[in-house]
Amino acid sequence: MTLDFSEEECMVRDVVQRIVETHIRPRAVELDEEESFPWPQIKVLADNGLMGILVPQKYGGQQGSHLLYAMVVEEIARACAATALVYFTNTHGQLPILLAGTDTQKVHYLPPMANGEWLGALAVTEPQNGSDAAHMQCRATRVSDGYVLNGEKIFITNGDKADVMVVFARTGEPGARGISAFIVERKNGVVTSRVERKMGVRGSSTAALRFEDVFVPTVQRLGEEHQGFSTLMRTFDTTRLSTAAQAVGIAQGAYDIALEYTLVRQQFGRRIFDFQGMQFRLSEMLADITAGRALLYQTARLVDTGKPFTMEAAMAKLWCSEMAGRVTNQAVQALGGYGYMREFGVERMMRDAKITQIYDGTSDIQKLVIARRVLDVVQGRRGAQ
Template sequence: MRGANTMATERGPRPVDRLLPTDEAHDLIELTRDIADKTLAPIAAEYEKAEKYPDVAFATLAKAGLLGLPYPEEWGGGAQPYEVYLQVLEEIAARWAAVGVAVSVHGLSCHPLVNFGTEEQKQRWLPSLLAGDTIGAYSLSEPQAGSDAAALTCRAVRDGDDYVVRGTKAWITHGGIADVYNLFARTGEGSKGVSCLLVDRDTDGLSFGKPEDKMGLRAVPTAAATYDDARVPADRLVGTEGQGLQIAFSALDSGRLGIAAVATGIAQAALDEAVRYSQERETFGKKIADHQGLGFVLADMAAAVDSARATYLDAARRRDAGRQYSRAASVAKLVATDAAMKVTTDAVQVLGGNGYTTDFPAERYMREAKITQIFEGTNQIQRLVISRTLAASF
């Protein structure tokens, strides 16, 4: 079974029987599976090990129109419901989690322009972003201000027709690779003193640090950015001054759903690998899947994956219907990412010693699942959000 890592990822996960709203959505999922199986799965393990950026993968996804799915057709988007978009993300992440996360973050970076940008700003930037010709990134966190976004210290001071920006941002997915960045910087004091600027990668005074040496998702860089009196034209202000946290938090609700879908994809891949292995490995004269103790583990894994998918689809359908979905997004992010961590850990256990080696993909799934409990708001933050909504309902 040596070398099974490459063999398993090339085969990809078994297709999930999905309930989709239209024939177009079914075709879209099939297209995504075909691309993911042929373009992503065969190279994922190699690129992750070498920390090699998957530029070919992004070009292929962009050409297929998969980078702007939930946004309006008038700007070049796919006009797909979030319910469908998230299932596309899950299929991508089941083959290559780093690419799934990067696609989710790119989609997140389009949210401020679509929902708060002027018509001129939309015409200028959205077609390129939604087509995937331009890659976007989200720059909210700072070294000392992760989940506490109101504690941001990076500052943008108006000077004539520009903002002069000084400070450091951290944990930027696609940092140094993306073409444009949603920068959330302080333009005043307090929670109403943060604004959103759209910043080009080649802006004078903007530099990026060495990519973080991460446990997983190694093919797509995560890096810090330093602004040293960088001048950003004032027409790059998205929304109004002081509206930054409103923009950031509204985008994060959608972003949390993206991470929930990615986590579900990782968990599905881990479940499939565990089931495959349990059908091939024999002990005491029968397949290990036929031992009741292990069969129950697999059953619990399957229940966790199905539950994770159900929670993110419930939140997505609320979003699509125009209903309040912030709490549902936090529930989905919490349930799906905790499920991913449990399912991937169990997958390593099912494979035994082989699960602890890089010859099999289970250990990579386990490493990838961990970060989903941390970014887009840690799961402790999700519990805080949920508990506050419960208290507010009385």
């Protein structure tokens, strides 16, 4: 596609591609099979100044564009979706601080999260409240100089590894108007109660966390009390770019393998690529990926130019994640029985693709976000008539 990339965006993408080929792709199978956390890969990304792309330079970040960020996530996911997840979850921990933090909070927390010294996480989901985050139950009770957190969060990426996490909890009335956001350091008493075993992205860590009278000083509350839900919704707008980029990367990775295989594999005395049916399959895969990438990059540019992007981010997340499901499935099919075996990696990509349809709001939830925006526009137009 013909988007104009800046010199910096092209340069950083080249650096990331080299890092991926040298340090990330060679370890992707091992991470999946051993369910080992990609600390060495994260260190390399940190050493190359990539852990704080969206963080302003004055807080130790790279101050890059959202398009650059999406390209970096995509390149990593093309080789290893689990490393991409661990990587972008660190950014997800930074986002609420960027959106609602005071200068003091930014000065204290963003530099170590942007240079890889501290790993970040975002804790929203609870046992009884996933999609319906507005009714979360984890409670932050006010005490004289802060809050005491009690409750449980589940499925938290980096949950057992992160040094610092942004936790959303109830401070007031039921529903969206009673939620606040807090910066919580894990060393202050957050207990890992369980580490999940998963279908895909197995090199990432997904943990349940227990908060039992965890004290959080008032200075670590993000934004006004009870205003956390709006910070969360704005955070999700950007996290959806990460997932969409991860989905595009996974799909591209699977396509690359399928193309290479079909150019070599012979059946009926010909390369299987030469069968028109196979060409149709590969062409549809490529068109699907290219459409997803166009939507993703266009949405990233909307963010970079300060335009509204809530609906576009939901559409990008919905389209790219469903597309990654279709494309990885077709990649396995293109390799036949070998596609089902572990050695070619496409079965891993098919497993990894599934999660992109679930986290950061399931595909159903993206459709609700889109429909709400559509209704806002229609009702706004009717109101103006």
